[in-house]
Amino acid sequence: MRWSQTFIPTMKEIPSDAEIPSHQLMLRAGLIRQLMAGAYTYLPLGYRALRKAEAIVRNEMDKAGAVELFMPALQPIDLFERTGRKSAFGNVLINFHLQRGDRKVHLALGPTHEEVVTDLIGRHISSYRQLPLTVYQIQTKFRNEERPRFGVLRTSEFLMKDAYSFGATLEQLDDVYKRMYHAYVRIFARCGLEVLPVEAESGPIGGDASHEFMIPADNGEDQVVRSTTGAYAANLERAETGRKAAPIVTAENPAALQKVHTPRATSIEAVAKFLKVAPTQLVKTLIFKADDRPVAVLIRGDHDANENKIRRALNAKVIELADNATIEKVTGAPTGFAGPVGIKCDIIADHDVPLIKDAVTGANELDHHLTGVNVGRDYQLTTTYDLRNAQEGDPCPRSDGTLQIVHGIEVGHVFKLGTKYSVALGAEFVDEKEERHPMIMGCYGIGINRIIAGLAETQHDANGLIWPLAVAPYEVLLIPLNIAEAETTQLSDKFYGELQAAGIDVLMDDRDARPGFKFKDADLIGIPLRVIIGGKGLKDGVVEVKWRTDAEATKVPVAEAIQTVIKLIAERKAADAAKVPA
RNA sequence: CGGGAUGUAGCUCAGCUUGGCUAGAGCGCUGCGUUUGGGACGCAGAAGUCGCAGGUUCAAAUCCUGUCAUCCCGACCA
Structure with missing residues (x-):
């Protein structure tokens, strides 16, 4: 191509709307232009790079045994109602009514295609002999992001490769999952991207059922925990810590239990400031409803509770923070003054909680806290759990290393879905004994735009972009x-x-x-x-x-x-x- | 959706506090000339309903009200 005959509008100055390097450079190098928040035009140079990344993805998917098809972006809302995802997606799902003759139709723009593909395969595959089958497409997805940001990293409309596997057995699912995982490793390597596969929250199947592929980058939205030894990497939402259960013994020479007046101090910060103690000395008592049973969860004041870990520790299907009425019922006080001493529900605690000598907790009484709270004497625990988010410096769960936290850009995700969609949409097959079973599914996504933005974000110098050969325009x-x-x-x-x-x-x-x-x-x-x-x-x-x-x-x-x-x-x-x- | 900031030429910005002559600069653009190894120089020019709507005033880019848009922090993100 001759430069004079194409369209490469470069800019000397940095557009004031762009904050992060990838956004600035993609604008300045004439790769993209913004139409509105969360929607970008790919100019000739940017589109060439995008298509090169797309070609690599397509090539590796084909090699991994997936077959390409192309599904509509326009989808009937009915499918989302049947899987319950109309409400799960909420405002993120772009949906609207259209007039067609004398009737109205309710449609959605596909945020992803589990519904459409499960409906399709369920209608046309009926025997275990036809399984496993993996299909994929490369298509524009639509999501009404509440807050699009970071240029092209988080947009309302984006190009995604989404693959879906259908199998008759868990072994078939495992097999496809491994092949897809390996294909992803190859795709990102071919694109010249440094990518870290991390364990991610996995939903119903558990175990190693979900991995995200993260580009380590300071401007990444996700937080990733990685071990100094390289033995472990996981999304912060998921990351275990290698901490051990603490011995539950009352500290020597404990201070006397004392009730203190703490007017309007309902937050950790307020109590710590009012009593002039460090947040590490406080215990926060969160009241959850685990499958409708109230449970008090104890976390050290400066730590963040991790709901997924709490749900697993309680062996519950769903947990949510309790409403004010429940809190008043179990504590006898308004929200903000809960504590383990004398509370009328079960208690579970994080490993770090019994280690706090002379802790400060809520008094289960309006405007009062307790000081000098000690396990064994003032409240009882039988064991402790890993219930909080991992922190920098925590021991690694898989090695003798320690954990560090880095930011990452999620560029791919592989996920063992199980039978959620096949059950909801009746995608069943018959086995050799003529028994019917829901198909066992997996889904595998790659954000193509993020390959490009991730390269721009991580591979540049003061003068501009540095493309790897395989994706360079x-x-x-x-x-x-x-x-x-x-x-x-x-x-x-x-x-x-x-x-x-x-x-x-x-x-x-x-x-x-x-x-x-x-x-x-x-x-x-x-x-x-x-x-x-x-x-x-x-x-x-x-x-x-x-x-x-x-x-x-x-x-x-x-x-x-x-x-x-x-x-x-x-x-x-x-x-x-x-x-x-x- | 909560908090903060910004809207003036294609881009980056000044002018607004304290209303007042014809709204400015640099880059970019057009023409001519000189230049040609790290974003050249001279001359001449084109280009802005000052985001939009309303209000106050003799007079509004400037003050007031509303509204829209964009960006940042947070909440949210199967």
């Missing part, structure tokens, strides 16, 4: 230094034609601009290999070849230049391919 950028010189343009045209004939994606900056101007734009858009033709070099019979990441260009005799470029690209491709796990 163009592989080679030809720069004729001065198009007023006939020799320069003739040679550039020749190179342009021959490189294209060799199957290389080449962009030629044929604009009538000064060299410095072209160099700045070249660094900004980050094409991997740059070939400079003209000027001093051409007088000496050489052209200059330079990787985006090189400090200095290499001089190559004109006669050898084309072969050199073809060889360099081939070598880089081979080197990149060697980094991809087999």
Whole structure:
């Protein structure tokens, strides 16, 4: 492509609306333009990168045995009502009524396609002999994000590869899951992305039933816990800690239990400030309803409760924070003054709670707290659990390392769904004994836009983007230094034609601009290999070849230049391919 | 949805506090000329209903009310 004939609106200045590097650079390099909050146009350069990432995803999905199809974005709301996801999605689901003749139809724009695909497969697959089957599509998804942000990282409309597997047995599900996991590792490696697979919240099947693929990045929205030894990585929502259950013994020389007046101090911060003690000295008592049974959950004041861990510890299906009426019933006081001493419900506690000597807790009485609270003497526990979010410095659950917390951008997710959708939508098969069973499903998503945004976010320098060869909009950028010189343009045209004939994606900056101007734009858009033709070099019979990441260009005799470029690209491709796990 | 900020030319911003001549700058754009190895220079030009609506006033980019949009923090995110 000749630069003069395409559309690459680069910007020297940083648009004031863009805050994070990927957003700034994608705007400045002419990859995207914003239409409105959460909706972006992909300009020619950005769209080429997107399509290259898409092609890699498609290729690996095909190799992993998935078959491509294409489903409608427009979907009948009825499907979401049958799976209960109309209310689960709530406001995120874009849905509306349309007039069709004399009737109204209620439609949704697909936020994902479990419903449509389960309905489809359920209608047409009926025997275990036809299973397993994995289908996928690459399609625009729609979600009414309450707050789109971070440029292209969180938008209301985005390109997603979504795959769905249908199997007759858990073994079949496990098999597809492993193949998809492996395909994902290859996809991100081929795209040149550094990605960390982490354990994620997994829903009904449990165990290793869900992994997210995270790009470590300071601006990532997710928090990821990883072990210093590399033995463990998990989403913060999911991450276990390696802490052990503490011995439940009353501390020596405990202070006397004392009731103190703490007017209007209902939060940890307020109580800590009022009594001039550290939050680590406080115990917060959260009242949950676990399958409608009230339970008091004790967490150290400075820690964050983790609802998933609490739900598992209680062996409950659903838990939610109790309403004010329930809290008053079990504590005898309004919300904000709950404590374990004398509470009228079961108590479970985090490992760190019994370690607090002379703790401060609510007194189960309006405007009062207790000080000098000690386990064994003032309240009883039989055991403790891991009930809080992991923290920096916690022991690793799988090794002798410690845990650290990093931010990440979720770029992929593999998930063992089980039979939730096949039961709701009646997608059943018959086994060899003619017994009917719901199909066992898995789903596997990749955010294609996030591959691009993630690369922009993590691979750039002060001057601009640095594309990996496999996803770069163009592989080679030809720069004729001065198009007023006939020799320069003739040679550039020749190179342009021959490189294209060799199957290389080449962009030629044929604009009538000064060299410095072209160099700045070249660094900004980050094409991997740059070939400079003209000027001093051409007088000496050489052209200059330079990787985006090189400090200095290499001089190559004109006669050898084309072969050199073809060889360099081939070598880089081979080197990149060697980094991809087999 | 709660909190904060910002809307003036394609981009970055000044002017607003204390209302007052014809609304400014840099970059970009058009024409001519000179330039040509890291975002050139000169001359001449085009381009803005000052987000929108209403109000106050002799007079509003500036003050008031409402509204819309965008960004940031938080809540939310199968």
